[in-house]
Amino acid sequence: MPYFAEALDVDQVPSAVTLRQRLDTHAAALMAPIIEASIAFLQRIAAPITPLANGLVALDADVTPLNNAKTKKEGVSRTYKGDDGFAPMAAYLGQEGYCLEWELRAGSQHCQKDTPALLERVLTRARRLTALPLLLRLDSGNDALDNIATVIAHNEAHPDAAPVHYLIKWNPRQESPTQWLTYAEEYGDWSTPRPGKRVALFEVRDTRFLDGYEYPLRRVMRVIECTIDKHGQHLLIPDIEIEGWWSSLEFDEETIIALYADHATSEQFHSEFKTDLDIERLPSGKFATNALVLACAAFAYNILRWIGQTGLLGPDAPPRHPAKRRRLRTVMQELMYVAARLIVTGRRLKLAFGYGCRIVPVFRRLYAQLAGP
Structure with missing residues (x-):
């Protein structure tokens, strides 16, 4: 259309076949400029980044599988969900959920592999967008001392900047629930939310070593003992559940648990990529080209997110229910279509x-x- 050619300053548009060939040829070279353009866009327009109630800006990183079953694309393999596909890792900033990176990974790749390098990149980008302290949140698949060491090294490299805190779900691995129940009986703060259910909260101080460095750590613990299930059925053997969270914050146990529960918001951002932007099944058979497609999708996501935050939450916006953000589908329906x-x-x-x-x-x-x- 003449309008888009004029507005975008585009003289010629290649055919689909030519465009695919150029993407395959120059995918690796285009990755860095696309990611930089996305961050520069957010920086130039001073995108509003809303912190949590405690003043920390959430930085959520998580893996989400992309189902590409019945294809022979490069990198497609069995994911932890049991489907064939990819397992990219995404990082989102603030309550708005601006995307700092979507790193494409093979489906069978463990979520911790290459994560420290990803964290170094997204922490640097987050510094460009906000001067507020950050709270990095990771799930139990990333329970590794390498991630904590990355955060601490970043803080040491930027002593004048606001600190980065971490909140990582503990992976109990081979820990015994019975032993932790015994420990909680002595040191835990117990409560009874309902008959037959007891909950203990406490903290554990630990010290770990990595590459000759000593890391003093704090872990918030929750032990749940159920002798009666939620339907009122008495259990012959008590059901014991243990959970833990590594954190550099010194908040009380309930606050730490509530802060991590908010990490689930990143699942909504994953859903918007897969459904609203329709990138679940990636178009190319080449891994590098699909990685570039994800980078372009993250750029488009950030543009639409900013349009929604700026255009659909103001006083002149079309009437809708109050919300912290508008999902991308709503932005496109209201302002694009x-x-x-x-x-x-x-x-x-x-x-x-x-x-x-x-x-x-x-x-x-x-x-x-x-x-x-």
Whole structure:
């Protein structure tokens, strides 16, 4: 269309076949510029990044499988969900969930492999976008001292910047629930939320060693003993559940657990990539090309996220229920899928929206902000 060619300053658009060939040829070379453009965009427009109630900005990193079953694409293998596909790791910043990176990984790759290097990159990018202290949250698959050492090394390399804290789910591995129950009986703070269910909260101080360095650590623990299930059925053998969280924060146990529970919000961001942007089944048979597609998707995601935060949460936005953010599907429905008439007059192109179109004020405001110096 003439409007998009003029607006995007594009003279020629290659065919699908030519575009695929160019992506295959230059995928590795284009990765870094695309990722840098995404971060530079957020930095240039001063994207609003909302911290948690305690003033920390959440930095959530997690692996999510992409189902690419019945294909022979490079890197497709069995994921932890039992399907054939990829297992990329994503990192999201703030309550808005801006994407700092989507790293494509083979489906069978363990989630901890290459994670310290990923954390180094996303921590550096997060510093460019906010001066507030960060809270890195990882699940139990990334319970490794290497990740904690990466955070500590980053803080030491940036002594004048706000610190980065970590909150990592503990992986009990071969730990005995019965032994932890015995420990909790002596040191835990017990409560009874319902008949037949007891919950103990306590902390454990530990020291670990890595590459000749000593790391004093704090782990918040929760032990749950159930003698009656939620349906009122008495159990012959008590059900014992143990959970733990490594953290550099000195908040009380309940606060630490609540902070980690909010980590589940990143699943919503995964869902928006897979459904709203439709990138579950990647298009190419080449791994490098699919990695570039994910990087481009992250760029588009950040643009749409900013449009939603800036355009659909203001006073002139179309009426909707109150929310911290609008999902990408809503952004596209409200601001993208809108009919307009293209008018060519005085050697200029104009978009004429229908009378009373409710998104015109939003469109003008966003356009002026993006076109500004």
